[in-house]
Amino acid sequence: MNTKLTIAGGSHEQVAPLFDGRVTIDGVDATFESAPVITEIFRGMLEGNYDIAELGLTYFLRSFDHADPPFKALPIFPARNFRHSSVFVNTAAGVQTPKDLPGKTIGDFALWGNDASVWIKGILADEHGVTPDQSRWVVGGTNHPIPSFDWLPQPVPDGVDVHHAADGALLGDMLESGEIDALMTVDAPQAFMDGSTKIARLFPDYESVERDYYRRTGIFPQMHIVAVRPELIEQTDLLKSVYRGFAEAKELVQQQYRRGALKQHMDVITPWFSQLFDENRKLFGEDWWPYGLAANRTAIDTFLRYHYEQGLSKRLLTAEDIFVPEFLDT
Numbered sequence: 001m002n003t004k005l006t007i008a009g010g011s012h013e014q015v016a017p018l019f020d021g022r023v024t025i026d027g028v029d030a031t032f033e034s035a036p037v038i039t040e041i042f043r044g045m046l047e048g049n050y051d052i053a054e055l056g057l058t059y060f061l062r063s064f065d066h067a068d069p070p071f072k073a074l075p076i077f078p079a080r081n082f083r084h085s086s087v088f089v090n091t092a093a094g095v096q097t098p099k100d101l102p103g104k105t106i107g108d109f110a111l112w113g114n115d116a117s118v119w120i121k122g123i124l125a126d127e128h129g130v131t132p133d134q135s136r137w138v139v140g141g142t143n144h145p146i147p148s149f150d151w152l153p154q155p156v157p158d159g160v161d162v163h164h165a166a167d168g169a170l171l172g173d174m175l176e177s178g179e180i181d182a183l184m185t186v187d188a189p190q191a192f193m194d195g196s197t198k199i200a201r202l203f204p205d206y207e208s209v210e211r212d213y214y215r216r217t218g219i220f221p222q223m224h225i226v227a228v229r230p231e232l233i234e235q236t237d238l239l240k241s242v243y244r245g246f247a248e249a250k251e252l253v254q255q256q257y258r259r260g261a262l263k264q265h266m267d268v269i270t271p272w273f274s275q276l277f278d279e280n281r282k283l284f285g286e287d288w289w290p291y292g293l294a295a296n297r298t299a300i301d302t303f304l305r306y307h308y309e310q311g312l313s314k315r316l317l318t319a320e321d322i323f324v325p326e327f328l329d330t
Ligand SMILES: O=C(O)c1ccc(O)c(O)c1
Pocket: 038, 039, 056, 057, 058, 110, 111, 113, 114, 115, 116, 149, 223
């Protein structure tokens, strides 16, 4: 008899075949739930509404501060992004390079420890020697007011100056007016999208910076992970089947891109896609969204270290702490 599972997440392209029924999971009658904003899924998982769900890495890791941590993860990474491109500056603030950030006021999207900015802050510290305690931080929404996402109490480390933007104030506007000097944000500020000359990227040539970062580190930053509720952690066969389903969905989408790049198929209509695909293939090989621990270990260890260094974890967690044990050899 099939096991009923409620699985929740964003319908990102590499998981979409599960959500739209192109791929099914052996032995599972799955109900897939999504939401227009991914943080609603995070909240739902923390409230116990799902069996398996996509969780922001920081939400997942903070749950390990509980005496009895509620979740373990499968090494499936539904959302990734390079992050140098997520740092914006006011063009009159005198921030030309990361070294200009100390002493400046920096906006931070949603909460001080959001998934994207943990990566950015860590990279700035590792690669440029710039640490969060050297700046002032203002947390808020970039283009829209946001509700509080702080469902798991988030520590702000000693010695780091963090406060919230005034009610109704938007970080994108504050960056354009010069009230803040820089901004770390997943969504580009609206004024930047509209062509404002008062906002620029800290790394204007971000594609080559991010390609170089990947070439050197092997890290394609993971934002989110797939978490499993405690009652299922021992059900290894069931979880292996779920993992295979996610892997099959990803392979289906990658296959579609491969065919698109060969022009054998009309799945991909984007112009000059083949050239981008070839360039990416040279960098990543055949699988640019690897699942499993081995292919992601360096990145995960790095994120765990950043989470600890930034005062968000009480102790330095390891892959052995956070993954379902049976998946440590993936
Ligand atoms: O999409 C978001 O709103 C959002 C907010 C905070 C996070 O840590 C995150 O990963 C996503």
